[in-house]
Amino acid sequence: MRIEIVNTGTELLLGHTLNTHGAWLGGELFKLGLRVARQTCVPDGEAIREALVEALGRADGVIVTGGLGPTSDDLTREITAELLGLDLVQDAGALASLEAFFAIRQRPMASDNLKQVYIPRGALALPNPNGTAPGVYVAADLAGRPHGAIFLLPGPPRELYPMFLAEVAPRLRLLSGVAAPPDLLEMKFTGIGESDFHQSLDASLAAIPGLEFGYCAHIGEVDLRLIGCAAAIQQARALAVEYFGPQLVSDDGSSLEETVVRLLSERGWTLATAESCCGGLIASRITDVPGASAVFTHGFVTYSNEAKRGLLGVTAEALETHGAVSEPVVRQMAEGALAASGANLAVAVTGIAGPSGGSPEKPIGTAWIAVAQRGGATRAWRVFQPRNRLDFKLGVSQAALDGLRQCLGELAG
Amino acid sequence: MRIEIVNTGTELLLGHTLNTHGAWLGGELFKLGLRVARQTCVPDGEAIREALVEALGRADGVIVTGGLGPTSDDLTREITAELLGLDLVQDAGALASLEAFFAIRQRPMASDNLKQVYIPRGALALPNPNGTAPGVYVAADLAGRPHGAIFLLPGPPRELYPMFLAEVAPRLRLLSGVAAPPDLLEMKFTGIGESDFHQSLDASLAAIPGLEFGYCAHIGEVDLRLIGCAAAIQQARALAVEYFGPQLVSDDGSSLEETVVRLLSERGWTLATAESCCGGLIASRITDVPGASAVFTHGFVTYSNEAKRGLLGVTAEALETHGAVSEPVVRQMAEGALAASGANLAVAVTGIAGPSGGSPEKPIGTAWIAVAQRGGATRAWRVFQPRNRLDFKLGVSQAALDGLRQCLGELAG
Numbered sequence: 001m002r003i004e005i006v007n008t009g010t011e012l013l014l015g016h017t018l019n020t021h022g023a024w025l026g027g028e029l030f031k032l033g034l035r036v037a038r039q040t041c042v043p044d045g046e047a048i049r050e051a052l053v054e055a056l057g058r059a060d061g062v063i064v065t066g067g068l069g070p071t072s073d074d075l076t077r078e079i080t081a082e083l084l085g086l087d088l089v090q091d092a093g094a095l096a097s098l099e100a101f102f103a104i105r106q107r108p109m110a111s112d113n114l115k116q117v118y119i120p121r122g123a124l125a126l127p128n129p130n131g132t133a134p135g136v137y138v139a140a141d142l143a144g145r146p147h148g149a150i151f152l153l154p155g156p157p158r159e160l161y162p163m164f165l166a167e168v169a170p171r172l173r174l175l176s177g178v179a180a181p182p183d184l185l186e187m188k189f190t191g192i193g194e195s196d197f198h199q200s201l202d203a204s205l206a207a208i209p210g211l212e213f214g215y216c217a218h219i220g221e222v223d224l225r226l227i228g229c230a231a232a233i234q235q236a237r238a239l240a241v242e243y244f245g246p247q248l249v250s251d252d253g254s255s256l257e258e259t260v261v262r263l264l265s266e267r268g269w270t271l272a273t274a275e276s277c278c279g280g281l282i283a284s285r286i287t288d289v290p291g292a293s294a295v296f297t298h299g300f301v302t303y304s305n306e307a308k309r310g311l312l313g314v315t316a317e318a319l320e321t322h323g324a325v326s327e328p329v330v331r332q333m334a335e336g337a338l339a340a341s342g343a344n345l346a347v348a349v350t351g352i353a354g355p356s357g358g359s360p361e362k363p364i365g366t367a368w369i370a371v372a373q374r375g376g377a378t379r380a381w382r383v384f385q386p387r388n389r390l391d392f393k394l395g396v397s398q399a400a401l402d403g404l405r406q407c408l409g410e411l412a413g
Numbered sequence: 414m415r416i417e418i419v420n421t422g423t424e425l426l427l428g429h430t431l432n433t434h435g436a437w438l439g440g441e442l443f444k445l446g447l448r449v450a451r452q453t454c455v456p457d458g459e460a461i462r463e464a465l466v467e468a469l470g471r472a473d474g475v476i477v478t479g480g481l482g483p484t485s486d487d488l489t490r491e492i493t494a495e496l497l498g499l500d501l502v503q504d505a506g507a508l509a510s511l512e513a514f515f516a517i518r519q520r521p522m523a524s525d526n527l528k529q530v531y532i533p534r535g536a537l538a539l540p541n542p543n544g545t546a547p548g549v550y551v552a553a554d555l556a557g558r559p560h561g562a563i564f565l566l567p568g569p570p571r572e573l574y575p576m577f578l579a580e581v582a583p584r585l586r587l588l589s590g591v592a593a594p595p596d597l598l599e600m601k602f603t604g605i606g607e608s609d610f611h612q613s614l615d616a617s618l619a620a621i622p623g624l625e626f627g628y629c630a631h632i633g634e635v636d637l638r639l640i641g642c643a644a645a646i647q648q649a650r651a652l653a654v655e656y657f658g659p660q661l662v663s664d665d666g667s668s669l670e671e672t673v674v675r676l677l678s679e680r681g682w683t684l685a686t687a688e689s690c691c692g693g694l695i696a697s698r699i700t701d702v703p704g705a706s707a708v709f710t711h712g713f714v715t716y717s718n719e720a721k722r723g724l725l726g727v728t729a730e731a732l733e734t735h736g737a738v739s740e741p742v743v744r745q746m747a748e749g750a751l752a753a754s755g756a757n758l759a760v761a762v763t764g765i766a767g768p769s770g771g772s773p774e775k776p777i778g779t780a781w782i783a784v785a786q787r788g789g790a791t792r793a794w795r796v797f798q799p800r801n802r803l804d805f806k807l808g809v810s811q812a813a814l815d816g817l818r819q820c821l822g823e824l825a826g
Binding site for chain 1 (some may be wrong): 441443454545693695697703710720
């Protein structure tokens with residue numbers, strides 16, 4: 001079944017509002033074993049006509065969101081009926097629901113709302129317990145194929161999502177005849193680039209029959225998406241682990257910070273952070289994870305030299321001789337955080353985020369990271385991330401969290 | 414000029430990734446006086462062909478994002494060239510930039526990357542200082558109209574956004590011949606909801622001739638967008654200030670944290686933060702602002718009671734009698750941060766982010782905020798933000814930063 005989505009909404013094209021429907025519907029359809037062949041977004045009003053004609057000509061499953069409201073530029077019902085050569089008729093069930101909607105809320109019904117219960121003749125009104133606009137399901141032979149379907153759904157997510165799950169998904173499951181959707185595995189890697197995967201893995205993955213794969217690169221992370229039968233996915237997973245096992249963060253959708261919190265929990269260890277250039281971002285990412293309070297107790301954001309000295313015991317000599325962005329200072333920061341917190345593990349970062357403060361020896365983007373372990377050695381390493389300020393913070397936090405992950409992984413392994 | 418956007422990316426249709434490009438480009442085009450007539454999203458690979466043929470037939474400005482990478486399903490360059498009847502040629506400037514990109518990062522260049530510097534003959538390679546794929550600008554007569562333009566842009570936002578602003582916007586400004594786009598003023602408010610605006614302002618704003626207005630609600634913030642001639646915008650601005658002046662954060666696009674850093678700088682004051690429930694997010698937001706190091710020195714993330722006692726001098730008695738989420742504790746946190754840092758101003762937050770830890774008296778979403786001022790009184794107030802964990806952190810950080818803004822504003826006023 002070839003599915004297309006048509007979103008109507010001027011606000012989606014003005015930069016005001018993110019189109020979250022496309023992604024949400026794509027995810028739900030994928031669970032049914034269906035793919036979105038195309039998603040189109042047009043402004044409110046007449047623009048839906050052209051987009052709908054084209055979608056009906058290509059797809060046998062068309063999902064339209066928006067344009068079911070009571071105002072004059074809500075034309076989805078009218079134009080769909082016209083394109084299918086059907087007239088609009090009042091739906092008695094939808095009318096009763098609409099009247100009940102207002103009665104329950106003790107609000108008078110505006111006469112404009114009445115327009116919403118007219119649907120194409122022969123179509124089915126889909127109940128909307130969360131709003132005034134019923135959805136519409138039209139069975140039609142589309143794109144020269146039988147068993148086609150058009151679904152007109154309301155725009156607001158709190159109306160759209162429940163209606164899709166209750167009314168659309170079961171019908172699409174029947175119509176598409178897909179018995180079981182393919183498996184999907186997402187593997188997250190860090191510390192390597194997308195091109196490393198291309199060079200090492202692409203040819204081998206492409207040779208696995210029935211496997212579909214793709215990458216999505218973020219700052220400091222590459223996600224490998226594997227789709228297919230269980231055997232193909234396992235074969236691909238084994239290959240990826242063979243090449244890049246040490247860089248594997250998770251294969252269950254967990255983020256890097258979730259993985260770090262899990263590893264700490266498994267070990268019963270606590271963590272302290274000492275941040276200069278990341279300015280609290282590492283602590284914030286750790287505390288994004290539910291349950292972080294069991295493993296994270298102390299975070300130090302030492303943005304000045306005085307704070308590094310006062311809170312972490314960094315020596316004036318180290319700061320003067322080597323500068324705040326240096327190996328001796330980052331080591332003292334990590335060890336000082338360990339001492340000041342009583343934690344088992346500490347991570348420290350210091351660097352030059354920019355836009356000012358760089359020098360030829362230490363250009364903007366330079367950072368030092370250290371991981372200190374109670375009763376163990378402190379490791380420190382330099383990274384270079386010449387990015388804008390926010391991406392620098394994110395990239396350095398990613399490298400620091402990955403240092404924690406590796407340290408905890410080695411201890412466990 | 415009729416503009417269409419074509420986004421390629423399988424991940425955008427699978428539910429993994431939100432399409433943020435559409436909204437961002439829509440907003441930037443609007444500033445140029447241009448509107449997006451249609452936005453289309455297709456999977457990676459061959460699907461771009463059909464979408465591109467159609468867009469080229471309708472629009473005279475086509476912006477394509479994604480599909481410029483080094484892999485076999487990155488086909489945007491190839492298919493564009495084919496549709497326009499042009500062959501692909503190596504661009505010497507783009508090649509030099511690509512080699513420099515890897516040299517600066519001290520990484521070897523994968524041979525696959527070479528594919529990226531082939532562009533349609535006669536097209537212009539657009540520099541990409543943030544990645545390996547140059548953009549492409551092809552001047553062509555499209556949709557039967559002269560002065561058409563096709564822009565092929567990289568998918569990653571950190572590459573796309575700067576390239577659009579530096580290379581695409583100036584060219585579209587010339588090509589479209591829009592002499593002066595309408596004025597646009599964006600006013601950011603915090604501490605009030607969108608419905609407050611609807612009730613108080615909508616009717617008055619709607620009565621201003623030639624004014625177009627809209628709202629965009631975020632967590633803890635409502636942006637009012639005013640579009641039209643200068644006189645209409647000034648009239649609308651005055652109305653908004655009359656009703657909601659104390660809640661106005663900025664009308665120059667500055668974020669709340671930028672406003673706080675500016676107010677601190679103007680006063681020559683320093684700030685310390687003491688965070689429990691926000692877990693470092695307030696410090697991280699402050700340090701997102703360039704120049705924050707001049708006003709921010711010490712951040713404490715005291716996620717455990719022990720950290721609150723040890724780093725901030727919160728008393729065991731206050732913790733035992735009132736609990737960690739209480740007015741006495743948040744006051745001691747703020748005053749302790751002041752004492753431990755030597756800063757002029759300190760903000761503290763403590764609350765229950767969930768998903769566990771709530772009680773009937775202190776349900777999930779409860780938080781206390783305090784602002785302490787050297788030589789002045791400490792203010793504390795309670796907020797209730799029953800949201801998911803991440804939105805709770807963001808909402809409380811917003812309320813805390815707004816407390817700082819108000820305190821600094823009163824001192825200045």
